[in-house]
Amino acid sequence: MCKITGFTACSLQPTSGAQGEYAGLLTIRAYHLDRGDQHRVITLIPSSGHGTNPASAVMVGMDVIVVKCDEQGNIDIEDWCSKAEQYKDTLSALMVTYPSTHGVFEEGIREICEIIHQNWRSCVHGWSQHECPGRIDFAGSDRADVCHLNFHKTFAIPHGGGGPGMGPICVNDKLAPYLPGHPVATTGGSKGVYAVSAAPWGSASILLISYAYIKMLGKIEWQMRPAMLSECQLYESKTEKSYKILYTGKMDGQHMR
Ligand SMILES: *Cc1c(COP(=O)(O)O)cnc(C)c1O
Numbered sequence: 001m002c003k004i005t006g007f008t009a010c011s012l013q014p015t016s017g018a019q020g021e022y023a024g025l026l027t028i029r030a031y032h033l034d035r036g037d038q039h040r041v042i043t044l045i046p047s048s049g050h051g052t053n054p055a056s057a058v059m060v061g062m063d064v065i066v067v068k069c070d071e072q073g074n075i076d077i078e079d080w081c082s083k084a085e086q087y088k089d090t091l092s093a094l095m096v097t098y099p100s101t102h103g104v105f106e107e108g109i110r111e112i113c114e115i116i117h118q119n120w121r122s123c124v125h126g127w128s129q130h131e132c133p134g135r136i137d138f139a140g141s142d143r144a145d146v147c148h149l150n151f152h153k154t155f156a157i158p159h160g161g162g163g164p165g166m167g168p169i170c171v172n173d174k175l176a177p178y179l180p181g182h183p184v185a186t187t188g189g190s191k192g193v194y195a196v197s198a199a200p201w202g203s204a205s206i207l208l209i210s211y212a213y214i215k216m217l218g219k220i221e222w223q224m225r226p227a228m229l230s231e232c233q234l235y236e237s238k239t240e241k242s243y244k245i246l247y248t249g250k251m252d253g254q255h256m257r
Pocket of ligand 1: 101150159
């Protein structure tokens with residue numbers, strides 16, 4: 001996972017998307033606490049965020065501020081900047097789902113991450129969430145500090161009907177020491193937060209599915225954009241006329257390049 005995402009360390013402990021979010025935010029919270037920044041509790045979440053986002057943030061003791069979206073479903077960068085400025089002294093994290101829960105690839109994602117890192121030197125929480133295979137290039141420790149991936153979305157594990165999922169988190173150097181530990185098995189970072197799951201490595205046996213899937217696709221396929229592009233085109237040509245789609249982002253495929 002570290003190789004695919006470009007991050008330093010990974011915790012396979014979270015067994016669902018909601019648990020992955022929670023684990024990621026716990027590491028961020030631990031990082032701030034370790035630096036004496038206990039007042040950093042504000043988490044910015046775009047209105048397009050997954051419903052679990054605010055719930056996870058509140059569960060780790062953070063306060064949620066919602067950021068607007070534009071008409072195409074992208075984060076409203078102006079609103080984002082003004083909220084980040086307003087809360088800069090207490091800002092803890094930004095949670096972004098990418099592509100968003102509406103399926104929109106945030107065009108301004110790099111700008112958004114740069115703004116938070118340059119101006120507020122705070123933690124960005126990048127949710128690189130992929131509902132379909134492909135595009136992992138937003139992930140990368142130079143942009144986000146945490147990357148949460150649902151294996152039951154991107155890496156072929158079935159999670160329907162309440163079956164076991166996997167929501168691992170990958171982190172950069174900054175957050176690696178805080179990855180969740182476990183009271184029985186040795187795992188996680190040197191200053192690891194408490195376990196988020198009863199099993200130290202989550203539902204480890206189902207990882208074989210994702211492992212086989214990654215092996216079969218191979219490295220090159222993970223940068224496979226044609227499939228994503230044709231998906232966009234299919235969307236554009238077939239579904240748009242028959243269904244009302246709330247947000248589509250730009251439909252010319254430009255953002256895919
Ligand atoms: C799908 C999704 C979830 C929910 O995943 P569960 O495994 O059902 O908990 C949580 N967060 C994000 C960002 C998601 O895309």
